[in-house]
Amino acid sequence: MRASRVPPPAFDVVGDLNVRIEDVVDREDLFEMCRSAQALFGLGVRVYSSEGALLANEGRELSMCGLVNETAAGRAACGATVNRAKSVDPLSSAEVSDGYLARGRALGADHVVHACFTGLAYRIVPLVYETRHVGRIVLGPYAPADMKEAPALLVRTLPTLDRQEANARLLGLPRFEPSALAQIAQHLKTALEVIIFSSHKAYLTSKMHLYSVRESYRTLEEKNERLEEALARLKELDRLKSNFLGTVSHELRTPLTSIIGYSEMLADGIAGPLATEQAEFVDTIHRKGEQLLALIVGLLDLSKLESGTMSLRYAPMQIGPTLKEVVSTLAPGALKKGVEVELALDRTFCELAGDAERLRQVFVNLVDNAVKFTPKGGKVTVTATVRTIEPGALSEVRGTSDVDDIGIVLLAAPHLDQKAVEVTITDTGIGIPPADRAKVFDAFYQVDSSATREHGGTGLGLSIVRRIVEAHHGVVSVQANEPQGTIFVVTLPSAHARRVMPSRVPPAVRP
Amino acid sequence: MQLNFAAREVAIKLVYYGPALSGKTTNLKALHARVAEESRGRLMTLDTKDDRTLFFDVLPLVFRADVDGATIRVRVKVFTVPGQVVHSSTRRLVLQGADGIVFVADSQVSETENNAASFLDLRANFKDMGRSLAQVPLVIQFNKRDLVKIRRDAEIDDLARRGTDPVYKASATRGEGVIECFFGLLERAWRSLDKEHDLASTLGLPSDLFLERAAASLGYDETARALSAASVRCCGS
Numbered sequence: 001m002r003a004s005r006v007p008p009p010a011f012d013v014v015g016d017l018n019v020r021i022e023d024v025v026d027r028e029d030l031f032e033m034c035r036s037a038q039a040l041f042g043l044g045v046r047v048y049s050s051e052g053a054l055l056a057n058e059g060r061e062l063s064m065c066g067l068v069n070e071t072a073a074g075r076a077a078c079g080a081t082v083n084r085a086k087s088v089d090p091l092s093s094a095e096v097s098d099g100y101l102a103r104g105r106a107l108g109a110d111h112v113v114h115a116c117f118t119g120l121a122y123r124i125v126p127l128v129y130e131t132r133h134v135g136r137i138v139l140g141p142y143a144p145a146d147m148k149e150a151p152a153l154l155v156r157t158l159p160t161l162d163r164q165e166a167n168a169r170l171l172g173l174p175r176f177e178p179s180a181l182a183q184i185a186q187h188l189k190t191a192l193e194v195i196i197f198s199s200h201k202a203y204l205t206s207k208m209h210l211y212s213v214r215e216s217y218r219t220l221e222e223k224n225e226r227l228e229e230a231l232a233r234l235k236e237l238d239r240l241k242s243n244f245l246g247t248v249s250h251e252l253r254t255p256l257t258s259i260i261g262y263s264e265m266l267a268d269g270i271a272g273p274l275a276t277e278q279a280e281f282v283d284t285i286h287r288k289g290e291q292l293l294a295l296i297v298g299l300l301d302l303s304k305l306e307s308g309t310m311s312l313r314y315a316p317m318q319i320g321p322t323l324k325e326v327v328s329t330l331a332p333g334a335l336k337k338g339v340e341v342e343l344a345l346d347r348t349f350c351e352l353a354g355d356a357e358r359l360r361q362v363f364v365n366l367v368d369n370a371v372k373f374t375p376k377g378g379k380v381t382v383t384a385t386v387r388t389i390e391p392g393a394l395s396e397v398r399g400t401s402d403v404d405d406i407g408i409v410l411l412a413a414p415h416l417d418q419k420a421v422e423v424t425i426t427d428t429g430i431g432i433p434p435a436d437r438a439k440v441f442d443a444f445y446q447v448d449s450s451a452t453r454e455h456g457g458t459g460l461g462l463s464i465v466r467r468i469v470e471a472h473h474g475v476v477s478v479q480a481n482e483p484q485g486t487i488f489v490v491t492l493p494s495a496h497a498r499r500v501m502p503s504r505v506p507p508a509v510r511p
Numbered sequence: 512m513q514l515n516f517a518a519r520e521v522a523i524k525l526v527y528y529g530p531a532l533s534g535k536t537t538n539l540k541a542l543h544a545r546v547a548e549e550s551r552g553r554l555m556t557l558d559t560k561d562d563r564t565l566f567f568d569v570l571p572l573v574f575r576a577d578v579d580g581a582t583i584r585v586r587v588k589v590f591t592v593p594g595q596v597v598h599s600s601t602r603r604l605v606l607q608g609a610d611g612i613v614f615v616a617d618s619q620v621s622e623t624e625n626n627a628a629s630f631l632d633l634r635a636n637f638k639d640m641g642r643s644l645a646q647v648p649l650v651i652q653f654n655k656r657d658l659v660k661i662r663r664d665a666e667i668d669d670l671a672r673r674g675t676d677p678v679y680k681a682s683a684t685r686g687e688g689v690i691e692c693f694f695g696l697l698e699r700a701w702r703s704l705d706k707e708h709d710l711a712s713t714l715g716l717p718s719d720l721f722l723e724r725a726a727a728s729l730g731y732d733e734t735a736r737a738l739s740a741a742s743v744r745c746c747g748s
Contacts, residue, residue: 012608014567016513016522016588130552131573131586197553205557208566208601215600 013211014204021049021127021135024199025192027056033191034058041184042174046138047127047192052086055135062141064118064169068158077117077157085114085122085138111185116141117153119170125185129196137188139181143173238306245303249296256296260289298460301361305467312355312471316495319384319421320345322356326363327382330371338376341367344383350421353495358468365461366425366488373429374485381426389420389497418497420474428485437478441466473498512610512704521714522586523704524608525696529615530622530629531563531594534654537683538615538692539570539591545690547730550574564593567605574728578715585725587697594629603636611648611700613692618653618661618680648699650677650742652692657682668743677742690731694739698722 021030034045034056044059061069068074114122122140126133150166263286265271267279274282304310323343331341363382370380432440441462469476474492481487513522527535536556543554552571559565572587590609592602614633616626637644651674653667664680671678677695681688702718704710711717716724726735 010607012524013604014569014590015608016524016586130571131550197555201555201557204555205566208557208604211604212566212598212601215604219600 013207018050018132019129019134019196019200021047021196022053022055024196024203025055029195030056031058033195037184037188043139043142043176043184045188047135048086048138049135050133054086062120062173064120064143064166064173065141067161067166067169068118071158071160074158074161081116085124111182117151117157118166119143119147119149119151119154120173123181123185125189127189127192127196129193129200134196137185137192139185139188142176142181143170145175145177147175242303242306245299249300249303252296253293253300256289256293260286260293263289295460298464301464302460302467305464305471312358312468314353314355317352317354317356317359318349319352319359319423319492320349322360323363323382323384323423326360326367330364330367334371334380337371338378339371339374340379341371342379342381344381346383346385350386350419351495352421352472352492353498354472354492355468359472359492362465362468362490363423363425365465366490369461370425370427370429370486370488374427375429378428378485380428382423383426384421384423386419386494387422389418389491389493419494420497421492421494423490423492425488425490426481426485427487428481431480431484432478432486434480440478441476512608512708514708516713518584519581519714520584520586521710522588523610523697523700525587525589525611525613525693525700526606526609527589527591527613527615528602528606528629528633529594529654530617530625531596533594533615533617533622533626533629534683535591535594535615536562536564536568538613538652538654538681538689539568539589541683541686541689542589542693543570545686545730546572547728550728550730563595564591565598566593566601567591572729574725576716576721576724576728578720581715583714583716585721587725589693596628596632599632599636602632603639606633606636607640609647610704611696612644612650613696614649614651615654615683616651618655618667619658620660620662623662648696648703650679650692650696650699652679652681652688654681654683654688656680656688657685671743679742688741691738691741694722694726694731694735695742697725698735698739 030047034047035058037043037045038058038060045056046054046059047056049055065078068078111126112124114124116122118141120141121144122138123142125137125139127135127137147170150163150170154161154166155163263282266274266282267286301310323345327341327343334341367380367382374380466476469490469492472492474490476488476490479487479489512524515521527538529535536558539554543551550572552573554568554570556568557564557566558568568591570589572589574585574587576583576585590605592598592605612633614630616622616630634644637647651671653662655661667678667680677699679688679692679695681692683689698718698721701710701721705718705721710721722735722739723733726732726738731738
C-alpha cells in the first residue's frame with residue numbers, strides 16, 4: 001500500500017509570535033542577574049513579565065520600610081503601593097493619577113517614576129523586544145536625591161507613625177541622582193534585552209534546525225517512495241521477462257525435439273539409405289538442432305534460476321568424482337583440437353552439500369569454455385585443493401557482507417575449522433581484458449561479439465555458472481593467467497561451513 | 512499576513528530570495544542602517560562561521576499609523592533565505608506565509624545561470640506549497656551594479672520592459688537602490704493584501720496612506736512614492 005505523502009508544514013515556522021521572557025530566559029539566571037545588580041548598585045531589582053507576573057526579585061528591606069511594616073496599616077499600604085507599581089504601564093504616556101496611597105508621574109515613554117507614600121520611589125522601565133512590550137524592570141524603593149523629609153501623605157496614611165524617627169531613617173538612606181538611576185536602569189534594560197534577543201535567536205535556530213531536518217526527511221521520504229515504486233515496477237518487468245523466457249524456451253523445445261529426432265532417424269537410414277551429400281546435410285541439421293537445443297536449455301535454466309523455480313537437490317558429495325567425469329567427457333574433444341586437459345586432484349577429500357548434477361554443469365561449462373578459447377598446442381589445467389577459509393570470507397567476496405569492524409567480536413560467526421574446496425580452471429587461451437572480468441558473468445555478455453562467430457556460444461554459460469555456484473553459497477571469480485590465458489576459481493564451502501554460514505543468498509536463487 | 516483586529520495590529524512578511532552570495536543579507540544590513548532607529552528592531556542573523564546565512568536573517572520594522580483617532584501598528588518582518596543550494600528545505604520553511612518577495616539577482620554575467628536556477632527553485636517551492644508565484648507580489652533587484660563584468664544597463668532595461676515585474680538596480684554594499692526596492696515591494700504587498708482582505712475599509716488604511724505613514728515612520732517622509740517608483744520600468748532609465 002502506498003504510504004500517504006506528508007505535506008510541507010502549512011504554518012509559518014518563523015511566524016510573528018509574542019515572545020515571553022519566561023519562555024526564553026532561565027528563571028534562576030534572571031535571579032542571579034538581579035542579585036549581582038543589587039550588590040553592585042545597592043538597589044532592589046525586580047523583573048515582571050508583560051502579564052505582571054514576578055519573574056525575579058532581589059532587594060533588602062530598607063530601614064524606613066522596616067519601620068512602616070511594623071504596623072498592620074503600614075504593611076497594607078506598602079502592599080498596595082507595590083501592586084500599583086506593578087500595574088503602571090510604562091509605555092503609556094498618560095499621567096498616572098494621584099491615588100489613595102501612591103502618586104506617579106509619567107515621564108515620557110521610556111520610564112516611569114512611581115512615588116511611594118513614604119517619600120521613597122520606584123523607577124519602572126519597560127522591556128521591549130521587536131518593539132513589543134515583553135515585561136518591566138522595577139528599581140527601588142530608593143531615596144530620591146531631592147527628598148527633604150517625610151511627605152504629608154505619610155502622616156495622612158499612618159497618623160500614628162513616629163514622624164521624627166521616620167525622618168531620621170529616611171534621611172539616613174543613600175540618595176540616588178536621577179541621572180545615575182537612568183544609567184543603571186538603561187544598563188539593566190539593555191543587558192536584559194540582549195539576553196532576550198540572544199535567547200530568542202538560539203530558540204529560533206534550534207526550531208529551524210528541527211524543522212529543516214523534518215523537511216529534508218519529508219523530501220527524502222518522497223524520493224524513496226518514488227524509487228520504491230520504480231523498483232517494484234522493474235522487478236515485475238524482470239519477472240515477466242523470466243516467465244516469458246521460460247514459456248518460450250519450453251514451446252521452442254517441443255518442435256525442436258521432433259526435428260532432432262527425425263533427422264537422427266534419417267541419418268540412421270530408417271527411411272531408406274542416403275547419398276553421401278544427403279547424409280552430410282542431415283548431419284548438419286542434426287548438429288545445429290542440438291546446438292539450438294543447448295541454447296534453449298540454457299535459457300530455460302537461467303530463467304528458472306532467476307525466477308527461483310529451479311530446485312537444487314543438495315546431497316553429501318565429493319568434488320573429485322565430478323571433476324574426473326567432466327574431464328573424461330571433454331578431454332577427447334579437446335585432444336582433437338590439439339588442446340591438452342589435465343586434472344590435478346590434491347587431497348580433495350572434503351564433504352560438500354551440493355547438487356552433483358548442477359555442479360557438473362558448472363565445470364563442464366568452465367572447462368568447455370577454456371578449451372574453446374585455447375588455441376592448438378595449449379593446455380587446460382583443472383586443479384582442486386581444500387583450504388581453510390576465514391569466517392565471512394565467501395560472503396565478503398560476494399560483496400554482501402554487513403559485518404564491519406565495530407562489534408565484529410559479537411557479530412562474526414564462530415571461528416571453527418571451516419573448509420572450502422577451491423577448483424581452478426587454468427587455460428593458456430586468449431585471456432579476458434581486466435575491464436571485462438566483472439562483466440563476463442552477466443547474461444548474454446560477450447567480451448567480443450565477433451568471438452561469438454569465431455567460437456560460438458550464447459553468453460549464457462557463465463551467468464548460469466555464477467548463479468549455481470552462489471546457490472551453493474560459493475564464489476566464482478576470474479583472474480589473469482600470466483603471461484597468457486585465464487584462471488577461473490570456484491570456491492565451494494564444505495557442508496559443515498555452510499551450516500554455520502549466515503544465509504545471504506538473495507531469495508531469488510535460494511534453493 | 513497576520514491580522515489582530517483586537518490589537519489593531521497587522522504583521523507582514525517580506526522575503527529576500529536569490530542565489531548564494533547575491534547580497535540578500537547585505538540588503539538587510541543596508542536597510543537596517545537606513546531606517547529610523549525607533550521603527551526598527553535588532554537585525555538577527557543566523558549564520559555560520561564564514562558569514563554564510565544558515566537559516567535566515569530577520570529585520571523587524573514597526574510603525575504606527577493613526578487613522579481616525581485609532582492607532583494601527585504595522586509590523587513588517589523582512590527575512591532573507593539561505594542561498595546555497597543545499598538549504599532547500601530551509602528556504603521552503605522561510606517562504607511559508609510570505610506576503611511579498613524581493614528576488615535579489617547577481618548582476619555579474621557569470622551568475623546569470625545561478626540567478627535562473629534560483630528563480631526556478633523559488634517557483635518550484637511555491638508550487639510545492641500549493642501557491643503560485645503569479646499570486647505573490649514580486650520585485651526583482653539586480654544587485655552589485657558597482658562591479659565590472661556585469662549585465663549591461665541597456666540589456667536589463669530592455670528585459671525589464673518586456674517582463675511584468677518591476678526591476679530595481681542596486682548596489683547593496685553602497686546602500687544604493689536598497690530603500691527604493693524595499694518600498695517598491697512594501698507598496699505592492701500592501702496593495703495585494705488590501706485587494707484580498709479589504710484593508711482600506713476594515714482598517715481604514717488604503718495603500719497610498721499606508722505607504723505615506725510607513726515612509727514617515729521609517730524616516731522617508733514624503734519621498735516614499737518617488738522611491739517606490741524608481742524601478743527600471745517606471746522611470747524608463
